[in-house]
Amino acid sequence: MNTRLYLLTCLLCMGFTPALLSQNFTLSGFIKDERTGETLIGVNVYNKASVAQGTSTNTYGFFSLTLPKGQYTIKISYVGYADKEIEVDLSADIQKNIAITEGVVMQEVVITAEPKDKNVSNTQMGTVTMPVENIKKMPALMGEVDVLKSIQLLPGVKAMEGSSGFYVRGGGIDQNLVLLDEAVVYNPGHLLGFFSVFNADAIKNTTLIKGGMPAQYGGRLSSVVDIQMKEGNNQNYGVEGGIGLIASRITLEGPIQKNKSSFIVSARRTYALDLAQPAINKTKFAGTNYYFYDLNTKINYTLSDKDRLYLSGYFGRDKLIFNAKERGFKFELPYGNSTATLRWNHVFSPKLFMNVSGIYNDYDFQVDGGQDVFKLKVFSGVRDYNAKLDFDWFPNVSHTVKYGVNYTYHRLTPNVASFTNGDQNFTNADKIAAKYAHETALYVADVWKATPRLTFEYGARLSAFQHVGPYKSTKNDKQYTSGEIVKTYTGFEPRIAGKLNVDAVSSIKMGVTATTQYLHLVSNSTSSLPADVWVPSSELVAPQRGVQYALGYFRNFKDNVWETSIEVYYKDLKNQIDYPEDYVGQQAEDVENSFVFGKGRAYGAELFIKKAKGRLNGWIGYTWSRTLRQFPAINKGKEYPSTYDRVHDVVLVGSYAINKKWDLNGNFVFATGNTFTPLKSLFFIDQKLNIDYGDRNSLRLPNYHRFDVGATFTPKPEKTGFKSSWTFSVYNAYNQQNPFFVYYDIQNSFEKGTAKATAYQVTLFPIIPSVTWNYKWQQKKMKSDPEHSGEK
């Protein structure tokens, strides 16, 4: 390990020497949208005369470009926005904030906000950014626009139908790091995962990293979904919202102090069952209700050219109230996430950008209910306090260095249950208690443009995890006091990626990514449920470890109108966790006592063809892949395909702008049927037939396919600044009866010697049409003042 570190340090030093030899100056600043003042992520800034001399804005919209002394025409380009060129005399460091305007091009023809040739020029593989405006146009289940479901249409990403939980390149649901303004969202699903917790109106940008995870991310094995909330318009006030079949949304935004500070508040709530209350109240389930809501807020303040402050928060809840008055039975089941992020950006110098974040996040799940004097309470949850310090250092045009440190204090509460029978109280709290842990990571990574054709991104993450007391060991009954170290794990996670430009339009990329995961979500079900419990690494549970090797060829055609790529990967997973096959859910024991451990591997090839421009755009993705697991305690130790092993997976996404008012969208999905564990035989016990199961996941459901279609009608905006649109969508347009699961119905009469066994396949989502009305009002632009252009 030390040798590796030494090598890394050498590599880092090597690259920087040329910078010292010539006189260079730096152009730096923030890039923002001229109309809203929102900073823009991933905008290309480069020397028009030499495209290789370029950079792009970071997550906060900051860029830094160091060039030799001279006169330059700097080009700023961002798809969907008009290109901008500025003349710069670089004889000293220049700080300049630049505002760009949305292009005359119709918004709908923009498919990603990536620089035009990012597909080929970016070093990282398997990174896709989806601006929310495009996601909003895609046909959605029940009209609810869903960021996570849009991601599932990308090659290498799979999901159970309708679920916001997803599997990336053979990794489990818990192996995805889902971040909302840097805060981890532990359960990104509402309503058993059928809807994601992200309200599209509050979201600016979504990035999925499925390939080489950059070193600033860690703690998960397979992917990162990095979601940024909008900052709020700092120019004008606005209202935006929508009314759908099951939920409504409203967003308010505007300046607190023009050009300096702004706010955004966004809320969403379902009401389908509130409306049904009069009908429900006539049944024996009167009082039963279900709803979920989300609240996103963010304020930001530009303290100076060098300092910015952001405070953002999310609060969301699901609540099921079940009432069966006939039997006096009632329970409530609330669950949800809350997050808060406070960030301070500081520009130390044109070449050094810092971000400090303090983050709080919480997920909790409760059951509270009972009948008569018998009452039950269950609580589980995760709560983190997280502090981060991240630096972006732009020493010269050949290097962009990111380094930082991250610390989290976790509290993970497994299912703590208490019961009462009116006289006595019972609890498992003596055996099951919250676990506490410190998780720390240091990282450094450098993007090094070694030659105009060859770029490396290399770095490493050093991570450590300490399970600390209070804790009572189940191994030796030792009682650890508060803060006392129970178990320490460390991880060295090198991340290496390389890119070779074959020519102007094609490149070869490769990457090796090592990752360590200290928190685990172990599920006994085929989907993620709100009751699934996150558990830390501990005396009994070792961290999951993974290595991914990937290789890809990228080529663009016809002036970057067509982007194509083929990527192959192999992933090796260690210390995978599952429940044993005879697990029945033991409330009185800590779940970790039941776990079994094994390993996994996944490999595949992904083909991607995208048409990024024009009235007709979209993509075709094809994935061939295998996902395998092997546990000594499962399937008699034989390797088996995982539940989400899909051999073939085809996705077609298309969008066509008919005219200024109408556009048409469609998705087609085809996938090999999901695996399941079939019945092997039936046996008599107690005069009834029971099921003996065969090998795990040894059979597949029929192939899955579905076509969704949607249309958006946008009437001409009114002069008052009020805009509205109608989105019509049909989920599963040809009403394919895709099986969601199979169950058996077995009836027998012992005396008659007769029996009937029937397998049923159940389809959850038949054809589902929906309509959503969206509206937007923006205060008319104030008389333009020179400040407002953003250029100084």
Place this chain on the structure above:
Amino acid sequence: MKIKNIILPFLLIFGFIACEKEYIPNLPTQSDDIVVEGYIEAGQDATPAYVILTKSLPFFREIKNANNLFVTGAEVWVGNGTDSIRLQEYCWKDLTPEVRKQAAKAFGIELDSVSANFNFCVYIDFAQRIKGETGKTYSLRIKTADGKILTAQTTIPRRVPIDSAIFIKPPGVNNNDTMAQMRAYANDPKGPDFYRYFTSVNGSAYVAGATSVTDDAFFDGINTKFNLFKSEPRGAESDPSVFGLWKRGDTISVKFCTIDKAHFNFWNTLEYNSNSGGPFSSYTRVKHNIIGGLGIWGGYNASYLDTIVPKN
């Protein structure tokens, strides 16, 4: 039909119009595991040790005659550590009508429904040459006619009876004066105990509860009270509005047994298994305690609570 029981209330709430149709799985057709169901009992009026041997069935859609499933002609031996005896095989066809009546009562067979070719076979220790006793371990050894060997062991744990029970008005607004909820009291001794219960109404055969087993993880060593639910007759569709409730005026009996851990694990996994298989749950493998086959060889230490549900 069954879908209502399976899809969680959430889904119905949002009106996902789930549909189902028959699915014909492409399943392996061979299966010939021997299935053992045998018990040895201690306590008052203990049932003699018996073993039922059947063959497992491959997946089928319909069977008209399941009687050829019984494995006959096997040697079945039960041992208590010192003695070993061979159980004798009896088949329904060989029994006199009088004995059939007794057997029907003991095994919960509905005489009225018995078809002409019904041929239930059981290996039994009628003379009770080996009696179930508290704390003893009993071995089972089976050699089938075609030479297959199966073995198992079980222990009869200490007896824990129900101390008393009262009947109360069922909770909820369903003001049903004809039904009552049983609240039972028992004193769990210190240390792990595992329980299984059966109920009988007006002299019918004892039938196990839908969730018939529990351990004492939450009430170890304490005197506690709990709701005891009436079992549903085998094959009956349960009515949720009266599920588990007792009819006032009925003469009832609760057979309350302690079992060993392996015996508990068997029923716990079996009952969980038959309730799983929904949209989200994965399969559960039953924890059989038979070496060389499927099924259970279980010891019971039984005690009985006999009472009449008061009219008001």
